[in-house]
Amino acid sequence: MSAETPVGQLLERQDADYRGWWWVGPPRDGWLEGGQGCLVSGDFAVRRAWHERGRPALSPFDGEGIDEAASSPVPGAVLFWPKAHALGEWWLLWLCARLPEGTRLQLVGENQGGIKRVLKVLAALGLGCRKLDSARRCSLFETRTARLALDPEAVWTHFEAEGLSLASHPGVFGHGKLDEGTRLLLGQLPSHLPAQQPKGQVLDMGCGDGVLSAWLARQGRHVCAADVSAFAVQATRRTLAANELEGEALESDVYSALGERRFDAIVSNPPFHQERSIDYGPAARLIEEAPSHLVPGGRLILVANAFLPYADPLERAFGGFEIVADDGRFRVYSARRT
Ligand SMILES: C[S@@+](CC[C@H](N)C(=O)[O-])C[C@H]1O[C@@H](n2cnc3c(N)ncnc32)[C@H](O)[C@@H]1O
Numbered sequence: 001m002s003a004e005t006p007v008g009q010l011l012e013r014q015d016a017d018y019r020g021w022w023w024v025g026p027p028r029d030g031w032l033e034g035g036q037g038c039l040v041s042g043d044f045a046v047r048r049a050w051h052e053r054g055r056p057a058l059s060p061f062d063g064e065g066i067d068e069a070a071s072s073p074v075p076g077a078v079l080f081w082p083k084a085h086a087l088g089e090w091w092l093l094w095l096c097a098r099l100p101e102g103t104r105l106q107l108v109g110e111n112q113g114g115i116k117r118v119l120k121v122l123a124a125l126g127l128g129c130r131k132l133d134s135a136r137r138c139s140l141f142e143t144r145t146a147r148l149a150l151d152p153e154a155v156w157t158h159f160e161a162e163g164l165s166l167a168s169h170p171g172v173f174g175h176g177k178l179d180e181g182t183r184l185l186l187g188q189l190p191s192h193l194p195a196q197q198p199k200g201q202v203l204d205m206g207c208g209d210g211v212l213s214a215w216l217a218r219q220g221r222h223v224c225a226a227d228v229s230a231f232a233v234q235a236t237r238r239t240l241a242a243n244e245l246e247g248e249a250l251e252s253d254v255y256s257a258l259g260e261r262r263f264d265a266i267v268s269n270p271p272f273h274q275e276r277s278i279d280y281g282p283a284a285r286l287i288e289e290a291p292s293h294l295v296p297g298g299r300l301i302l303v304a305n306a307f308l309p310y311a312d313p314l315e316r317a318f319g320g321f322e323i324v325a326d327d328g329r330f331r332v333y334s335a336r337r338t
Pocket residue numbers: 045172173174179182205206207208209210211212226227228229232252253254255268269270271272282
């Protein structure tokens with residue numbers, strides 16, 4: 001199968017033997033998924049696609065799995081430069097900490113996504129760099145891993161919002177500040193969550209840094225937080241721990257890891273971006289499948305930019321809904337399962 005993405009097509013035309021390499025943070029691409037080497041990705045949906053094809057796929061937070069994979073020789077790694085440059089820098093630190101010094105490290109990305117910035121980033125870390133190729137509006141650079149004084153763990157920070165300490169990591173939504181839509185949603189939760197079930201199970205779908213989960217757990221709710229991003233799940237666990245709160249946080253592509261579980265309420269500030277493009281897919285699935293993950297009488301409460309087209313899917317899934325807050329920019333919707 002031929003490469004499907006511009007970055008995949010640039011790699012495909014290299015006269016390189018990528019057997020045993022690590023593919024770090026790539027997009028979905030059938031050429032990669034049908035090829036050689038091991039995936040390392042924070043994206044649960046991409047890892048699941050690789051697993052379904054019988055291919056090795058690891059999260060950077062899977063300590064034992066990573067140690068085991070790194071214990072056999074890894075000839076090199078290709079880092080797909082992410083939209084969030086600070087996350088790209090984290091991956092560089094992480095790869096230098098995990099792979100033996102001198103391992104070949106290629107960096108690939110779209111020019112409009114800022115791949116050329118890696119030259120400055122590598123120089124600041126004292127890593128040399130050479131350009132290997134450019135085509136399809138993408139560029140490919142190569143360096144080698146080195147022992148760096150910076151610890152990837154040091155990238156984690158905390159900030160305060162709503163009286164909570166929130167963990168922050170590059171690439172996790174709202175990095176370092178509370179989203180205005182989330183703030184509007186929080187203002188509605190006391191009056192719109194089923195008060196008769198204060199100890200009920202609430203699902204925080206697309207938990208990000210865990211602000212909604214921590215806020216709900218502080219109210220005494222049993223919280224299950226889910227996100228497709230391993231970075232977000234780690235952030236939520238750190239947020240809960242920093243506030244001495246209990247809760248479960250798991251990786252899931254919308255409801256994929258939740259089986260038949262049903263909740264008293266689902267709260268969400270749903271995603272509508274995938275890297276640089278708009279993608280309503282996860283939000284549409286979140287709404288369509290919500291009734292089958294709610295107990296009778298359970299509610300879906302979500303906030304969205306006012307321009308997003310969520311009224312029709314809510315009407316189809318629930319047969320009706322209310323707009324319980326609207327500040328012109330954001331709307332909070334509430335829909336009840338009969
Ligand atoms: C708008 S952010 C909201 C984050 C947090 N709840 C808040 O209010 O600040 C949406 C979140 O959905 C997550 N997400 C994106 N696609 C997803 C999917 N397919 N399944 C689950 N979560 C997803 C993103 O990683 C992101 O953390």
